[in-house]
Amino acid sequence: MNSNKTNKVDWVDCLQKFVSSKPQRSPQEIDDETDILFLKYIEDDKEKQAREDPSLKKIPKFFQKALSNENQLNFKVRQEARTRFLHHKTSEILDKEGDFNIK
Secondary structure (H helix, E strand, O other): OHHHHHHHHHHHHHHHHHHHHOOOOOHHHHHHHHHHHHHHHHHHHHHHHHHHOHHHHHOOOOOOOOOOHHHHHHHHHHHHHHHHHHHHHHHHHHHHHHHHHHO
16 A cells, blocks of 8 residues: 555656646646647648639628728728718608608
8 A cells, every 4th residue: 555655746746847847838838829720720721622622712792801900991981972962861760751741
């Protein structure tokens, strides 16, 4: 029985030495490595799916990302045009409703 207890202590010492010999990483480093591996696995899976099912390449994109500062002006112009259009349509509808109430 005593030898079994000694073996446990030896394992504990052995594991402690092993852990102390390894460089300690910060939680940020671990998170960064995890993120990199996750993105790599996602890309690998997408490539595998594309190889297995070529029809996936033909799926149309329904959403476009907003572009950087270069298109900020275009966005603001479209937004202003949309606002003016909606105000114009709203005033037309209110005018028509007013015409019906007068009769």
